[in-house]
Amino acid sequence: MGIFKIEGGTPLKGEITPQGAKNEALQILCAVLLTGEKVKINNIPDIIDINKLITLLGNLGVKIQRNEPGSITFQADEVNVGYLETEAFKKEGGALRGSIMIVGPLLARFGKGYIPKPGGDKIGRRRLDTHFEGFINLGAKFRYNREDHFYGVESPKEGLKGTDMLLDEASVTGTANIVMAAVLANGTTTVYNAACEPYLQQLCKMLNSMGAKITGVGSNLLTIEGVESLGGCEHTILPDMIEIGSWIGLAAMTKSEITIKNVSWENLGLIPNTFRKLGITIEKRNDDIYIPAHKDGYEVKTDIDGSILTIADAPWPGFTPDLLSIVLVVATQAKGDVLIHQKMFESRLFFVDKLIDMGAKIMLCDPHRAVVMGHNFESQLKATTMSSPDIRAGISLLIAALSAKGTSTIQNIEQIDRGYERIDERLRAIGAKIVRA
Incomplete structure (x- = not known):
């Protein structure tokens, strides 16, 4: 120590x-899983939590190209979804609370996402209900293994379906996860009582630059019109x-x-x-x-x-x-x-x-x-x-x-x-x- x-x-x-903003970076880095094209992220902070997430993405098969300091290009064109069910992932994902935000992108693009109970600061109870209730509203099936605290969601064969939802709390990470799942869903999703922090606004602006259709950015009512696929982009963290x-x-x-x-x-x-x-x-x-x-x-x-x-x-x-x-x-x-x-x-x-x-x-x-x-x-x-x-x-x-x-x-x-x-x-x-x- x-x-x-x-x-x-x-x-x-x-x-x-x-x-660069830690809380924005955690969302933005997870969003690279939504496309197989290259995504360049600038002003990434060189800190333990962010480096753990980058390592996790690499173990999932995301290609990582380091540019100048603070700038990395990611390409998630060969994601190994099977890694999610390994013991190595259970240990790695459980060490970082921000890892919860890989679930939305994986569910949207690959039809399933798993995560062990995330770690992070010992500052009291930090519920995950908002995340998973949002996925369930989009049509996903939820399962929870109480023995090893392992959460999982899977989309139906016809894919996720847009819907109207009212969040039980204005969770920043919950809103981010739901938005990333909804951008590739069929139809239109509205999210009321959404978080509207600048970092969430940054995520929405990045997704729109990738081809998503999100309106209401900066308010607590987001409207997301699902699209078939997203492309690459370049984004700079606040x-x-x-x-x-x-x-x-x-x-x-x-x-x-x-x-x-x-x-x-x-x-x-x-x-x-x-x-x-x-x-x-x-x-x-x-x-x-x-x-x-x-x-x-x-x-x-x-x-x-x-x-x-x-x-x-x-x-x-x-x-x-x-x-x-x-x-x-x-x-x-x-x-x-x-x-x-x-x-x-x-x-x-x-x-x-x-x-x-x-x-x-x-x-x-x-x-x-x-x-x-x-x-x-x-x-x-x-x-x-x-x-x-x-x-x-x-x-x-x-x-x-x-x-x-x-x-x-x-x-x-x-x-x-x-x-x-x-x-x-x-x-x-x-x-x-x-x-x-």
Whole structure:
């Protein structure tokens, strides 16, 4: 197991460019299975979860041609569907939650798709019902092996059939999976209560460039007119909004002057304004974000009636749950109090005990809510040894360590590497004292 050793308390300065979006890449890479023609994907992040998915695609028989860094051409003209029923696939697919999104494309193009119970972050229950109920609505037959937690769907001989469906939740991966299955179905499918995150919009735009007929992109009502086949295309992945939010939090906590390059402002939604509510100065400079050094700290803005500021997650265009851990850490040094309400995952706030050990004032009300009483930098966090429980908690603890007094050790950094590309190298480039061991 690798560790990071971090000497905190040093202001950083410089420019940092966000990697390609992990959550978009997981969808886009699965979509290459929908055609036998070449699909070129640019701005692919070099992180553990994405590399695992690329390896899985290669084992399925997808041809992989690496171009310049971050650019790969895929061709799924000789897919070995039989690999899905091997023990090797059960182990490989179960190690990555994003592998669930290969099921829709495989079902649409080859008539069947299987997946073991996917792994991923230990942040609470993450149901798959939306995915499989969508496939069943399209006419697929579902089976589940309880002994080895193996899910399977198969289409009828006449193929999938378009239908109208109302999703029980606006699941991003569920919507993506259903859309990828529906693009090759017979007839028209409407998906209401669909997720409308920018990354889902990107998937729909890519599919349309391949010959799909999807309308309503960006809304919660998608209409998909099935086509017989899809062709190749070239697609560029957006910058990662979660990483952009992480850098905003890092700048504020370490009182650093940082410019975040090429952030795609139009796809950031509420992220900039949510950090502004914490008192953080964020300037738009063309397509960059400039954050000055907050030498005098940052003061939380209360609600109009003077009530404590509450920051809660919600489906897009609401605030993304992946950044609540960052907001919580940033709030520990704000002037004022903040209520963090994590609605979607019941285990995501349990890392706060590590921040309390560092001297943060946090009251965990229940698995979903925590009140943070900011220090206003009057009491610096103390260095400690801690372990990263998941990707987002891991980067939050790293930010806390970079702001703390003394040398901290973070264990289980593979969790951070799952979502952040060469993070230690990129942090050292702007002055961070961080060593991988």
